[in-house]
Structures are given as structure tokens and as C-alpha cells.
Amino acid sequence: MDSIFGVTYNGGVIIAADQTNARSILIYQNNLDKISELSSHSMMGCAGPNADFVNFTQYIQKSLQLYEFSNDGLKLSTKAQANFCRGELAKALRKGPYQVNVLLGGYDAKKDGEVGDGSLYLMDYLGSMQKVNFGVQGYASNFCLSIFDREWKEGLNEAQALEIVDHCIGELAKRFLIAQPNFLIKVVDKDGVRVHKFGSDPEDN
Amino acid sequence: MARRYDSSTTTFSPEGRLHQVEYAIEAINNAGTCVGILAKDGIVLASERQLTSGLLAPAKTSEKTYKLSQHSTCCVAGLTADANILIDQARLRAGRYEYQYQEPIPMEQLVEHVCNYKQAYTQYGGLRPFGVSFLFAGYDQHYGFQLYQTDPSGNYSGWKATVIGSNNQAGKSLLKTEYDPESTGELPSVEVALRLAVKVLNKTMDGTAASSEKMELFVMSREDTEEKLCVHRILTNDEAQKVIDEVEAEGAGAGDS
Numbered sequence: 001m002d003s004i005f006g007v008t009y010n011g012g013v014i015i016a017a018d019q020t021n022a023r024s025i026l027i028y029q030n031n032l033d034k035i036s037e038l039s040s041h042s043m044m045g046c047a048g049p050n051a052d053f054v055n056f057t058q059y060i061q062k063s064l065q066l067y068e069f070s071n072d073g074l075k076l077s078t079k080a081q082a083n084f085c086r087g088e089l090a091k092a093l094r095k096g097p098y099q100v101n102v103l104l105g106g107y108d109a110k111k112d113g114e115v116g117d118g119s120l121y122l123m124d125y126l127g128s129m130q131k132v133n134f135g136v137q138g139y140a141s142n143f144c145l146s147i148f149d150r151e152w153k154e155g156l157n158e159a160q161a162l163e164i165v166d167h168c169i170g171e172l173a174k175r176f177l178i179a180q181p182n183f184l185i186k187v188v189d190k191d192g193v194r195v196h197k198f199g200s201d202p203e204d205n
Numbered sequence: 206m207a208r209r210y211d212s213s214t215t216t217f218s219p220e221g222r223l224h225q226v227e228y229a230i231e232a233i234n235n236a237g238t239c240v241g242i243l244a245k246d247g248i249v250l251a252s253e254r255q256l257t258s259g260l261l262a263p264a265k266t267s268e269k270t271y272k273l274s275q276h277s278t279c280c281v282a283g284l285t286a287d288a289n290i291l292i293d294q295a296r297l298r299a300g301r302y303e304y305q306y307q308e309p310i311p312m313e314q315l316v317e318h319v320c321n322y323k324q325a326y327t328q329y330g331g332l333r334p335f336g337v338s339f340l341f342a343g344y345d346q347h348y349g350f351q352l353y354q355t356d357p358s359g360n361y362s363g364w365k366a367t368v369i370g371s372n373n374q375a376g377k378s379l380l381k382t383e384y385d386p387e388s389t390g391e392l393p394s395v396e397v398a399l400r401l402a403v404k405v406l407n408k409t410m411d412g413t414a415a416s417s418e419k420m421e422l423f424v425m426s427r428e429d430t431e432e433k434l435c436v437h438r439i440l441t442n443d444e445a446q447k448v449i450d451e452v453e454a455e456g457a458g459a460g461d462s
Binding site for chain 2: 072
């Protein structure tokens, strides 16, 4: 029932996810953070059972951190991180699959101080992956993909991209049967990953 | 006497030395010389071809220079049979990394992997070390063109220019005087580096007349297309002879003044 969507713009990526943690008819929690920060300039939103999402996310996160420790601070590009992530999903598929559908977004700096590129990768639990300009995981795709199709274009800035994200959240609120009152929006750009807005503070215990 | 601690690789001598490892390093001083020079637009690896017999069939492949991946190559000084094992390891590692990350392996990681493999044979198993030193040349997006030297102990270091194999001390001392990027403020071009490499080989092979059959000249550079793939090129006999002749002409000219 998770709604995760992501969109690239000129100089970064935005990922938004609902914050509901529920099973069957019970809501366990409504301030869950489903977008984990993998490295200084990348993040991954996951849809799926909480156990798999936590397990997979932490595994990828720690593996990427270990890479940086082992290699004197060398950073993996977003493409490399995404391919690593996809490879792990594919490896686990015929053993003990992770039931997570992933949206991985990151920012890669350019050498000459030019504005770098944001990139977004859509992956399903079977390990198929595609680099996309925008993507949606979950039932939300039925509602949001058409909005993105109509409104996304090359060269958006952050404000414009956020506006599209807001349209999507609005559409879900209006037309999606499952009420998802809280959304958490994260942005990654040259300054790293930051929380743009949350419906309910994930740190509030 | 060191004798009692000589035979086992995994035993320190009382002076704190691993004699087997040191002997392995010595073995390489009998092998054909390899010179590596970092240029601003590429890397030059020049190797001495030691022709042991006129009866040998003409080589179809090099016995000194080996391509490891799209963006890396190495040259070998030491036991060729040992080198083959390590080259397989390096190729596997580079390939697996690229499969996992869809990106070429950063040079230092490749070198470190081979070196860790070598090191294991100085610490476990009671097996002798690999009698091979390498010069690894490669390109990655993080640090550009890089040159690394490895030895049987599993140690490695990055160089701007270096020599391994027979007479490497003479070669290195020549490089110290002649390879001087600080004075010009930038690294030499590939053409200059090639001539310097031939000069160094002339010195280390001293006595033997320089010829294109005896010297293998290899250049790694990058294409000027959008993909910017690495180009690995062993110079043909004619191209190599041209460089050798240029160096001879330079030397003759300098001798007169």
C-alpha cells in the first residue's frame, strides 16, 4: 500500500513517500521514514513489507559505507550504486527474495564546477531496473504517472518539480481509496540529501 | 646465518625479515626490464624482450604486456608462469567489479586486490611467493592516468616513472635526472615519454644494440570521441624503430656538443 514517487529536475532529484506503516486493518505508525539515505548524495525509497525494507535498505547502506571506508573515501556514482542495488535484488531472487520495490535517486557532481546531474532509477523486487526521469511505486502509479507524463519536462527547477510532487499528493488524497495523510519529501542536490517536508516527524517517538 | 629461517615463507628470521620474500624480489632482478612513465595524455610501458633462442617460434602474443580490462594494462617482470595466475586474478576482479557496478574498477582497487592475493602467499599455506613484479597502467575517472608498481611481498606504490627488472637501479637513476615534470610544470607528452623510455632501456640493456625486436613499446591513451574509451597500443616494429632512431639521433647530437 506504499506510495513512493520520484522526479528528477535540473541539478537534483526529489523522492516522496507516504509515512503510513500498516498491516491488514491496523495502522502501526504514521511517521515512518521510507526513504533511506545511502550516501552523502543518494537516497532510496522502498515500497514493501517493513521487514524486507529495513533489512534490504540497511544492507545496501552499510555495504556502500564499507566501500567508502575501504577505498579512502572514494564515492560510487549513483549509477554504480543503483547497479549494485539491482544486483543484490537479482542475487537474492532465486534464494530468498527481498520483496521491495525501489526508487533510488542521487546527485553526481561534474568535475568543472558545472551543475551536476540528478538521476533516478526505478527497480522492482525481481531486479529489473530502468533509469527514469520520474517514477512511481505502488498503487500510486495508477494515479500519478499520468500527472508526471503531462507535467514533467526537461530542465525543470526544484520549485517546479516540487509543485508536480504536490499535484501527485493532492491527487492521491482525492482519489486513492487508502487514506495517506502524511507524506515525507526528500531532496538531493549538490548540497546532499535533505528533508524538504514531512507530514509527521519521523523522529517523534 | 639466516639459513634456518630461509625455507619457510611464513617464518620471520631473528632480524625480523622474511627471507623467501626477499629472495623472490631478487629473482626479478634477473628478468627483462620494464619501464613505466606517466605522460600527460597517457602512459608508456616499455619492456625488454629477452629472446632466449633463435629456434623459438615467433611470438603471437606478448610475454611482457597484458591487457586486463578496457581501461587497464600491466607489464610483467619475473616468472611468466607465476604472472599468468595473477593476471587471471586481475582480469577476474576487474570483470566482476564492472559486472557489479557497471563501471570500470578504480585502478588502485585493482592493484590492491592483486597485491592482497600476493601477500597471502607470504603469510599462509607454506607456499612460495609469486616471483613477479608488475607495472600496472590504467585510467579511472577519479584520478586519471595512474602507474603502479607491485612486488612479491604484496606491496604497491604509485609512480610517475619507474623501472623494474634487471638493472632497474641504473634505469631509475637515469629517470631521476631526465624525468622532471616540476621544471616544465606539467607531465611530458606521450611522444617525449616514449623517447625517454627507450633511452632508459638503452641504459639497462647496455651492451646490446637497441632494435625494435628487443624492445616492446606500449602506449595507453584515451580516444577523443564522446565515449572516451582507452586505447591500448603496442607499437609496430616500424613505429618502434622510428622512436629508437630518434633517440639515437638525439644522443649523437648531444655527444657532439
